[in-house]
Amino acid sequence: MITLDQVYILVGLMFAAFAILTLRDPAHPTRIRSALFWGLLAGSMLFGSYLGGLGNGLLVIALVALGGLSKLGVGKPETTTTEQRRDSAARRGNWLFLPALIVPVVAVGGTLAAKHTGWGEVLLSSTQTTLIALALGCLIALIAAMAWLRPPATAPLHEGRRLIDSIGWAVLLPQMLAALGAIFLASNVGGVVGDVVTQAVPMSSPLVAVIAYCLGMALFTVVMGNAFAAFPVMTAAIGLPFVVHQFGGDPAIVCAIGMLAGFCGTLLTPMAANFNVVPANLLELPDRNAAFNGVIRAQAPTALILLVVNIVLMYALAFRF
Known part of the structure; x- marks a missing residue:
C-alpha cells in the first residue's frame, strides 16, 4: 500500500538531489547557501516525523533565515x-x-x-x-x-533544479501559510474575527452573511497570501456560525464556494508570491518587478468579477437544499 510517508520520502529525495547538484555547480552564485536550503528542506521531508516539534521548528527558522538573507540565486544546470x-x-x-x-x-x-x-x-x-x-x-x-x-x-533532476531555482523560497509559501492557518484556528482567531465582524455588520439576513463570508475570505486571503490559510479562520468566524447554522446554508456548497471566493483574493495580493511572483520568474520576463505588478493588474478584473459571481452562486444555491 502506498502511504503518505512514502510520498514524503520521494519528495525528500528529490530535494536532496537538488541540493547535491547545486553544491556541485561552480557557476551557482549562492552555491553553499542554496544547497543548504534545499538540503534542510530534504531533511524536513525525510526525517520530519522523527525530529519532533522543537526540531522541526528550528529547521523552519533556519529555512526562513537562509531564504530571507537574500535571493537564493539561479544556477547553471545542464x-x-x-x-x-x-x-x-x-x-x-x-x-x-x-x-x-x-x-x-x-x-x-x-x-x-x-x-x-x-x-x-x-x-x-x-x-x-x-x-x-x-x-x-x-x-x-x-x-x-x-x-x-x-x-x-538525469534530465528530470537538472530541469527540476532549473525550475526550483527560478521559484526559490516561494516554493515553501503554500505549506507554511496552510500551517499558519491551522495555528490561527487552534488559537481561536476565527472566534475573535467573528466577534469583530458581527459588531460592525449585523447578520440580519442570509445575503448579508454570504457577502460578509465571501468578502472576508477574499480580504483575509489578500492578507495571508493563501486561501487555504484564510479558510479555517473565516469559516469558523462567519461561514459555519452564521451562513450554515443561523440561516441553514448547505455546508458543502458554502465551503466549496467560500474557498473559490478566497482564490479571488489570491489573484490580487503580492503575498501570494507563489502565484504572482513565480510566473514572472519562470517566464523570465525582463523586468521582474514590473512583470509582477503587471500579473496582478491583469488578474484583478477577473478576480473581482468572479468574487461577485461566487456571492451570487452561494446565495442562490446554498439555501435551496
Missing part, C-alpha cells in the same frame, strides 16, 4: 538551449501537454478508485488519498515522458 526547446515543441505540437494531463487524470481517478473499488483501497492509503494519488500521477507522467521523449536519465 539543460537544452532555447532553440532546441522550440524545435522540440514545433515537432510535437500540443502532444507535449499529454504528460501534464496524466497528472490530474491519475489524481482524480486514484481518489475515486480508493473510495469505490476494492483494488483502490488496497493500493492507496485511506489517509490523504488525494495527495498520494497526485504524487502517483506525477510519477507516472514522468515515466511516460521519459519513455516518449528519451532524454538523458
Whole structure:
C-alpha cells in the first residue's frame, strides 16, 4: 500500500538531489547557501516525523533565515538551449501537454478508485488519498515522458533544479501559510474575527452573511497570501456560525464556494508570491518587478468579477437544499 510517508520520502529525495547538484555547480552564485536550503528542506521531508516539534521548528527558522538573507540565486544546470526547446515543441505540437494531463487524470481517478473499488483501497492509503494519488500521477507522467521523449536519465533532476531555482523560497509559501492557518484556528482567531465582524455588520439576513463570508475570505486571503490559510479562520468566524447554522446554508456548497471566493483574493495580493511572483520568474520576463505588478493588474478584473459571481452562486444555491 502506498502511504503518505512514502510520498514524503520521494519528495525528500528529490530535494536532496537538488541540493547535491547545486553544491556541485561552480557557476551557482549562492552555491553553499542554496544547497543548504534545499538540503534542510530534504531533511524536513525525510526525517520530519522523527525530529519532533522543537526540531522541526528550528529547521523552519533556519529555512526562513537562509531564504530571507537574500535571493537564493539561479544556477547553471545542464539543460537544452532555447532553440532546441522550440524545435522540440514545433515537432510535437500540443502532444507535449499529454504528460501534464496524466497528472490530474491519475489524481482524480486514484481518489475515486480508493473510495469505490476494492483494488483502490488496497493500493492507496485511506489517509490523504488525494495527495498520494497526485504524487502517483506525477510519477507516472514522468515515466511516460521519459519513455516518449528519451532524454538523458538525469534530465528530470537538472530541469527540476532549473525550475526550483527560478521559484526559490516561494516554493515553501503554500505549506507554511496552510500551517499558519491551522495555528490561527487552534488559537481561536476565527472566534475573535467573528466577534469583530458581527459588531460592525449585523447578520440580519442570509445575503448579508454570504457577502460578509465571501468578502472576508477574499480580504483575509489578500492578507495571508493563501486561501487555504484564510479558510479555517473565516469559516469558523462567519461561514459555519452564521451562513450554515443561523440561516441553514448547505455546508458543502458554502465551503466549496467560500474557498473559490478566497482564490479571488489570491489573484490580487503580492503575498501570494507563489502565484504572482513565480510566473514572472519562470517566464523570465525582463523586468521582474514590473512583470509582477503587471500579473496582478491583469488578474484583478477577473478576480473581482468572479468574487461577485461566487456571492451570487452561494446565495442562490446554498439555501435551496
